[in-house]
Amino acid sequence: MSISMYNSTGPVLLRFLRDPDQRLDQAQVLADQKKFNTAVLIRSRLAPDMRELASQVRTASDNA
Numbered sequence: 001m002s003i004s005m006y007n008s009t010g011p012v013l014l015r016f017l018r019d020p021d022q023r024l025d026q027a028q029v030l031a032d033q034k035k036f037n038t039a040v041l042i043r044s045r046l047a048p049d050m051r052e053l054a055s056q057v058r059t060a061s062d063n064a
Contacts, residue, residue, distance in 0.1 A: 020060055 031038045042054045050056070 016063075017061060020057060024057070 027041060028038060030036070031041055043052050045052055051059075
């Protein structure tokens with residue numbers, strides 16, 4: 001019985017990408033409610049030694 005690379009990794013990678021997508025949707029809703037500029041959110045860092053949110057999302061999708 002052969003198993004494809006997609007069947008063994010696809011579901012995990014899709015889940016890996018779905019979670020940040022949901023978090024970003026939640027952040028967008030909250031920003032809209034609070035009338036917060038989302039461009040500021042995308043360029044934000046949680047800590048000084050972290051990369052910006054946009055860079056972290058890009059890295060997560062590149063790794064998947």
